[in-house]
Amino acid sequence: MSERLLVLVRHGQSEWNLKNLFTGWKDPDLTELGVKEATEAGRKLKAQGLVFDVAYTSVLTRAQHTLDLILGELGQEGLPTTKNLALNERDYGDLSGLNKDDARKKWGEDQVLIWRRSYDVPPPGGESLKDTLARALPYYVQEILPGVLNGKRTLVAAHGNSLRALIMVLEKLSPEGILKRELATGVPIIYRLNADSTVASKLDLAG
């Protein structure tokens, strides 16, 4: 029986995570810590004995760099990889490039939390989690999932909110449930799926 393996990993710390800036579709690279986190993610996956058949990532540098570092640790450089903007971070619109603390001072804690973590309230000119899900989920269902169900061991390196959108569906979380779900940088989550695409098991490689 094939193992229907799906691993999701958020990119390592980016330059703009470090500077506490709303990032979205802006394209900063990893920090030194981000490089370490991604390398460590690769080591952890290797320690689990995992090998992949395909990988997916976004069109943004921080996710691609994370994937490259993981594949380097796994000795799987050159793994067939598909890059698609469906897996990009949510577009932060007019907030992109602003400091998150400055935004809290200007608009208040509550409003900023609503923009950052509510399910369906978009930041000005940007995407809500619901909007992000509306482009990430069809891509997952049409392009990624069929391979997983056919036994292609699959690694997805993407972003906090594009992955939260997929996790919401995989883990059947409500809009309230996803609100509190934070993804640490560079921490792989290993899912094994049932034949009907529901989650059979989950292992979070934090720590």
Ligand SMILES: O=C(O)[C@@H](CO)OP(=O)(O)O
């Ligand atoms: O700035 C961003 O693009 C994201 C991820 O770093 O931020 P947030 O934590 O607000 O979703």
